Amino acid sequence: MNTAVGEITLQSAPVASAQPTYTQPLRAIATPLESRPQTWLAVPVAAGLALAIHYFVPKREPLPETNYYPVFLSVMLALGMLGAALYPFLVRLHRWMQKMCPILGVAVGAVAGWELMTSCFAVLPLPYFPGPEGVMAAIVSDRALLFDSTWHSLILLLSGYSIGVVVALVTGVTIGWFPHARYWGMPLLKVVGPIPATAWIPLALVVSPSALFSAVGLVALAVWFPVTMLTASGISNTRASYLDVARTLGANRTYLIFRVAIPAALPNIFIGLFMGLGTSFLTLVVAETVGVKSGLGWYVSWAQGWAEYGKVYGALVIMAAFFSTIMTVLFRVRDRVLVWQKGVIKW
């Protein structure tokens, strides 16, 4: 059965490349639900192993009084066992587990390895490298301040990012469409744009009325450059034949810009949005560290000032979750907006 499906996929490959749509049902058939051991074993085994390390390997370093780490591992173990029991009956759970469980298992294993390196053998010494329990205890005990910091970062990031994107779309379309704007705007963009937004911090602190204001401006600036650049190139590279067709259909300039050039440039614009998101994270953290007295960036440097490295790592974990969630949201938006080119470009 498996090999037969493989052959079908192989034979239809030339057809599929010409018409991407038809590959999708075939591909869905080509990855059937099979019961592989790593699907149901990975998480329970890794969690059980980690628990064993936590309880039975002697510790060289003092642990906090708390028990968040073993509770976390027990929850993982329980969930892993529950999943292993249920997945043969639930197709969606099965698909999800087939995809995620190996990764989750390795992640839990990595945390166990970290405990071995720190608390157990002290290869990485305190106070710079606390074990998993230390980090979890720091997150839980400082949760109010961490939540507040995350909230402030979110507000700052969203306001800076959206201002930057709006301005960038206007400048990008203008530079991409109008030859005069291109002539004057492009050199400016090429010279000023590559300066990292963080390099403007001294100027921003002097010019702007408040640190928050300057941080929003810096994040906006960080987003503005890549989005403008890619929007402009997307607009100016619009296939001439699309514009020709639209003209013979009676399109005026508004239609050509908003209904032809901008949709045609959308794949490019999204690349700019992703690049801008990356630079905006960076700028956000730096701006919070030097100017604004709130947010995750500030929290990290503050905790480091007190040599509370558990809190530093805690904040890093929160940041990872925070930034990757925002990234995922943007991916979802992209999939929704660019549904028309699904299967053409994947990244």
Place this chain on the structure above:
Amino acid sequence: MVALNSEVNLSEAASLRVRNVRKEFTSLDGGITPGALALDDVSLSVAAGELVSIVGPSGCGKSTLLRMIAGLTSPTAGEVAIGAEPITAPSADRGLVFQDPNLFPWLTVRRNIEAGLVARGVLREKRGEVDEFMRLVGLESFANSFPHHLSGGMAQRVSLARALINHPRVLLLDEPLGALDAFTRMRMQDEVLRLWRAHGTTMLFVTHDIDEAIYMSDRIVIMTPRPGRIERIIPVSNPRPRDRSSPEFLQLRGEILEIMHFAGRSLSEN
């Protein structure tokens, strides 16, 4: 040349007039290279409601001529006009269907067909026609599909519907049926003819298929390349619907083939 002049005189009330048109493409260094003469002294009149096809080997400037009539490029010398008004810019008056369907990939089939109505701001009044044109090209069930779901032939049918929905006075077709399979192609030829009769649209039709040209057109313009010139204009007077295997049809076919063969030989003598 003699034939051309009589052509011009014959149709004073012509709908579409191409007079002594010359088109040179300038080379990148600003000078004019000899090979860049796309059209040389082309004159052609198409009466209102006439269906004229243009045949000729590639490089004879057929597409350039169509683009000029569409208003997408301007002639280096000479004049292109519809009625009394010279053509200066593209307009919904002159629809153009390209070799490549050029559907907007970000719009569904229905929205592609609507595009002309949206561009002219008349979608609200004419929304009913969208269904009519989708039925015409047999793509009702694909209304909400995106173009990358369509085969080449289906895409070209959408493109045809998209151009026709504007009811252009002149429809310019640049090998529009070249990508279709033989049966769809013959059906589409009849569909195009039906539309032509129903709407009285003047049609200028570039094709590589001599049978198609004879089957469909009132007159066949034969062009030669380098520089693009009109070699001969042949009227087709057989009553429609034309029998593709009738002796008159086959005789005309032989005649055109002979002219084109001659055209090819004169080329090699250059």
